[in-house]
Amino acid sequence: MSKRKQTKRTISTEEAREAIQAKRYDLAGVLQLDAREVSKLLQQFESVDYLSLADFIRLFVDAERQMLEKVEDLESDYALGIAINVAKAVFMSLLRIMPVQKSVEDPPTDREQTEEEMETMRKSVRAAAKVAADVLRVQERTGDTPSLEELDRMIEKEAKAKGTDKELVRAQLETARDGDPPVTLGDNTQLPVVAQLPKSFHSGSKHQVITTVKGLIDPGTDVEVTVSSMMDGGDVPKALEGLINKAVKASFVPDRKGKVRRTLLSAQLTGKPLMMTVEVDRAFRASDWRHNTLTINKLHAKPELAAAVVEVSSQLQLDLGT
Numbered sequence: 001m002s003k004r005k006q007t008k009r010t011i012s013t014e015e016a017r018e019a020i021q022a023k024r025y026d027l028a029g030v031l032q033l034d035a036r037e038v039s040k041l042l043q044q045f046e047s048v049d050y051l052s053l054a055d056f057i058r059l060f061v062d063a064e065r066q067m068l069e070k071v072e073d074l075e076s077d078y079a080l081g082i083a084i085n086v087a088k089a090v091f092m093s094l095l096r097i098m099p100v101q102k103s104v105e106d107p108p109t110d111r112e113q114t115e116e117e118m119e120t121m122r123k124s125v126r127a128a129a130k131v132a133a134d135v136l137r138v139q140e141r142t143g144d145t146p147s148l149e150e151l152d153r154m155i156e157k158e159a160k161a162k163g164t165d166k167e168l169v170r171a172q173l174e175t176a177r178d179g180d181p182p183v184t185l186g187d188n189t190q191l192p193v194v195a196q197l198p199k200s201f202h203s204g205s206k207h208q209v210i211t212t213v214k215g216l217i218d219p220g221t222d223v224e225v226t227v228s229s230m231m232d233g234g235d236v237p238k239a240l241e242g243l244i245n246k247a248v249k250a251s252f253v254p255d256r257k258g259k260v261r262r263t264l265l266s267a268q269l270t271g272k273p274l275m276m277t278v279e280v281d282r283a284f285r286a287s288d289w290r291h292n293t294l295t296i297n298k299l300h301a302k303p304e305l306a307a308a309v310v311e312v313s314s315q316l317q318l319d320l321g322t
Contacts, residue, residue, distance in 0.1 A: 016079035128172035147204030
């Protein structure tokens with residue numbers, strides 16, 4: 001029986017730093033992820049023009065992990081590094097991105113602008129920290145998070161209390177990550193740390209929607225649906241904003257007679273729209289979009305669906321010569 005080849009270990013950070021300083025190393029070559037792997041890493045950010053620094057660092061760590069999986073056959077201990085000119089290019093590319101661009105008639109001086117920015121940051125961070133603490137306190141006490149609508153009210157209320165914009169408070173909450181150090185302003189004021197919120201929040205309301213069905217998985221209770229509009233023709237509620245005309249993962253509770261599955265399958269087979277009542281879970285951050293999910297509570301009868309199924313079945317029999 002052949003023994004499994006033992007992989008070499010990664011050199012510690014201190015060892016690697018000493019070797020680089022003393023120029024005691026051999027460059028084994030450039031270890032690149034292929035284009036498909038890079039696209040997979042960045043797929044959740046395909047629709048945006050910029051990455052936050054926190055997301056970039058997280059993706060860089062993911063890329064490093066994937067690259068380490070490729071070096072199992074090296075004959076010596078190793079470390080991963082980056083060319084200094086590449087590191088310089090990254091640092092020179094850092095952008096300062098403001099959540100809201102406010103136009104003013106008379107631009108303030110640099111000093112005035114700095115003080116205004118610090119005050120805006122101070123208010124929004126403190127409001128966000130209070131909201132995050134309240135959410136986690138509710139979660140600890142009840143085992144669940146506030147509803148999506150309750151969270152919006154908490155953000156709006158705290159923003160108003162602190163005298164800042166609710167979108168700035170939401171931006172602070174969206175960018176917060178566990179382990180982030182406290183923010184220190186230019187006047188050496190240290191702001192409270194904003195705790196990271198859960199990946200998703202459940203809408204407290206049920207929503208009646210018109211959908212098309214695709215991707216029904218058999219067996220199982222998962223199905224992919226696309227919401228086209230509301231059943232009553234009304235405005236899209238906040239819980240569904242950004243999900244209209246986009247494929248979303250949904251699930252259903254199967255009944256004993258299999259009526260729910262047959263109805264979903266019929267809608268998929270015929271391409272006919274299906275009316276349903278759903279519950280909504282929304283991702284809090286754009287990067288957590290996989291947590292956007294629907295739960296189907298009820299299917300609403302639509303006579304033309306049954307007629308379409310009969311028509312498709314008859315055509316299928318003709319095509320098969322039965």
